[in-house]
Amino acid sequence: MTKDHKPVVPGWFTTSGEDFSLLGTRCTACGTVFFPRRETFCGNPACSGTEFAEIPLSRRGTVWSYTNAGYRPPAPFVSDPDVEWRPYTIVAVRLEAEGLIVLGQGAPGVGVDDLKVGDTVEIVPGVLYEDDEYVHTTWNVRPVEVRA
Amino acid sequence: MSNDREIVVLGAGMHPWGKWGRNFVEYGVKAAQDALKDAGLAWQDIQFVAGADTIRNGYPGFVAGATFAQALGWTGARISSSYAACASGSHAIASARAQILAGLCDVALVVGADAAPKGFFAPVGGDRPDDPDWVRFHLLGATNPAYFGMYARRRIDLYGASVEDFAKVKVKNARNGLANPNARYRKAFTAEDVAASPIVCDPLRLMDICATSDGAAAVVLCSKEFAARHTTDPVRISAVSTVTPTFPSALIELPDIATDSSAAVAPQELSFRASLAHAAYEEAGIGPEDLSLAEVYDLSTALELDWIEDLGICARGEAEKLLRDGATEIGGRIPVNASGGLASFGEAVPAQAIAQVCELTWQLRGEAGDRQVAGARVGITANQGLFGHGSSIVVTR
Ligand SMILES: [Zn+2]
Numbered sequence: 134m135t136k137d138h139k140p141v142v143p144g145w146f147t148t149s150g151e152d153f154s155l156l157g158t159r160c161t162a163c164g165t166v167f168f169p170r171r172e173t174f175c176g177n178p179a180c181s182g183t184e185f186a187e188i189p190l191s192r193r194g195t196v197w198s199y200t201n202a203g204y205r206p207p208a209p210f211v212s213d214p215d216v217e218w219r220p221y222t223i224v225a226v227r228l229e230a231e232g233l234i235v236l237g238q239g240a241p242g243v244g245v246d247d248l249k250v251g252d253t254v255e256i257v258p259g260v261l262y263e264d265d266e267y268v269h270t271t272w273n274v275r276p277v278e279v280r281a
Numbered sequence: 282m283s284n285d286r287e288i289v290v291l292g293a294g295m296h297p298w299g300k301w302g303r304n305f306v307e308y309g310v311k312a313a314q315d316a317l318k319d320a321g322l323a324w325q326d327i328q329f330v331a332g333a334d335t336i337r338n339g340y341p342g343f344v345a346g347a348t349f350a351q352a353l354g355w356t357g358a359r360i361s362s363s364y365a366a367c368a369s370g371s372h373a374i375a376s377a378r379a380q381i382l383a384g385l386c387d388v389a390l391v392v393g394a395d396a397a398p399k400g401f402f403a404p405v406g407g408d409r410p411d412d413p414d415w416v417r418f419h420l421l422g423a424t425n426p427a428y429f430g431m432y433a434r435r436r437i438d439l440y441g442a443s444v445e446d447f448a449k450v451k452v453k454n455a456r457n458g459l460a461n462p463n464a465r466y467r468k469a470f471t472a473e474d475v476a477a478s479p480i481v482c483d484p485l486r487l488m489d490i491c492a493t494s495d496g497a498a499a500v501v502l503c504s505k506e507f508a509a510r511h512t513t514d515p516v517r518i519s520a521v522s523t524v525t526p527t528f529p530s531a532l533i534e535l536p537d538i539a540t541d542s543s544a545a546v547a548p549q550e551l552s553f554r555a556s557l558a559h560a561a562y563e564e565a566g567i568g569p570e571d572l573s574l575a576e577v578y579d580l581s582t583a584l585e586l587d588w589i590e591d592l593g594i595c596a597r598g599e600a601e602k603l604l605r606d607g608a609t610e611i612g613g614r615i616p617v618n619a620s621g622g623l624a625s626f627g628e629a630v631p632a633q634a635i636a637q638v639c640e641l642t643w644q645l646r647g648e649a650g651d652r653q654v655a656g657a658r659v660g661i662t663a664n665q666g667l668f669g670h671g672s673s674i675v676v677t678r
Contacts, residue, residue, distance in 0.1 A: 141420055142416070165541075165545040169416070169539065176541065177528055197431075197435075198431035198434045198438075198533075199431065200430030200433075200434055200484075202422050202424070203482060204401075204424075204481060206401065206418060206422030206423075208403065209404070209408070209418050211419070220483075221422075223421055223427050223482075230544070231542050232542045233539055233542040233544075234531075234532075234540045235538065238420075238422075245483045250434070250435060250438035251438075261420065
């Protein structure tokens with residue numbers, strides 16, 4: 134039986150179609166972009182905007198920095214304590230058009246040795262964890278070119 | 282270097298850092314009693330008690346001012362309780378200072394104490410996708426050291442820092458801590474010890490990252506007029522900076538999973554950390570060239586290097602050179618973390634920013650024993666917590 138896919142937080146990324154992307158909002162008054170999405174009032178202190186349009190964020194960006202999780206993080210991170218811990222990568226990605234940095238887990242198999250500050254990376258669909266009912270989906274970060 | 286906004290540190294006291302397994306109130310009372318004794322005052326002399334909160338010890342931790350006032354014996358003194366993450370201690374100092382400068386009281390006691398659990402700090406319970414602190418753990422497993430790891434990695438990739446540089450910070454601070462009776466780890470570490478410890482968040486190893494501790498610190502603060510009746514050579518607090526970031530905050534900070542966007546408004550030149558120090562210098566009317574020493578928040582070894590630059594002690598990317606040249610050692614041009622820093626203490630959150638002021642007070646009085654910085658006249662603290670909290674305090678003599 135195939136389990137249904139369920140986004141780990143609804144509305145933060147696309148769930149259908151070919152072009153996977155994070156979803157943010159843009160203040161219609163000043164143009165500031167928000168991720169996670171803001172929909173009530175603008176965070177720019179010089180703006181009194183209250184209307185926001187949903188926008189897909191750039192799918193490519195550059196590595197601002199990166200690290201990994203050498204130890205099992207505490208709850209609410211979901212992991213099976215009976216399975217041996219395997220470090221995964223965390224990447225901070227600079228999105229030029231939006232003028233922001235967003236964090237994401239590295240795609241499976243991407244290690245810290247595969248990354249360098251300034252490298253081009255892309256934001257791709259990923260799986261955070263599975264339980265009996267669902268595959269809980271998220272976004273991952275993957276280098277565009279494999280380093281030699 | 283004297284202004285009408287100055288107040289005086291009349292007394293300083295601590296409960297040693299460690300894992301003692303007792304109630305945080307006990308630690309706070311001991312620190313308070315030591316600070317009172319150091320000030321030459323009785324508890325009944327205190328008109329205002331500012332508590333720095335802990336969120337890990339139930340209700341008494343949320344109302345720390347009342348908790349310590351009750352533990353010392355109700356006297357009718359007025360109280361405040363401040364929570365500002367790692368900057369809680371400085372916010373408590375800021376609260377007491379405001380009372381003194383407004384003329385609402387002459388003398389105040391500031392206390393922060395914690396009993397901390399082992400391991401990573403984790404968010405409070407429940408399923409809360411609206412809380413950035415929950416989001417970063419659930420979606421990313423991004424612990425505090427993950428952020429420190431990213432900052433450290435940038436130093437390597439951008440400035441040519443090495444993990445050996447980071448280890449040097451630990452070796453230096455551990456050596457300083459050997460001479461501090463209030464430090465938790467009074468043990469010399471070598472670069473090999475650091476290199477042999479496991480990776481927590483690449484490139485940082487266990488020995489690069491500060492532990493969580495039990496501990497307490499307290500200061501007695503008063504007006505210059507009140508101080509004149511007790512001392513002829515006061516140690517003064519010349520600035521308390523607790524500024525928040527300005528929009529758009531362009532560096533990834535705890536606990537956020539994304540920065541503000543600079544699509545519409547360009548970020549200001551100073552980063553949040555640098556702006557904390559900048560406001561402190563402005564208020565004190567001094568600059569980095571006036572400093573005798575600095576106590577900075579070395580949550581990780583690499584973060585000490587970031588702070589040295591944020592304090593304007595050197596340009597971006599040059600802190601490793603300062604470190605390699607020995608300038609940040611006791612006896613160097615600008616000793617950093619002469620107390621031993623968080624590397625030797627481990628973090629007792631609400632006590633730590635107060636402990637930084639205790640260290641500067643003892644250093645400026647010339648009472649720091651084997652870790653004394655010769656001729657210390659001006660010191661600065663720097664500290665940052667999550668959710669836009671931070672502080673920088675200038676202490677002068
Ligand atoms: Zn706006």
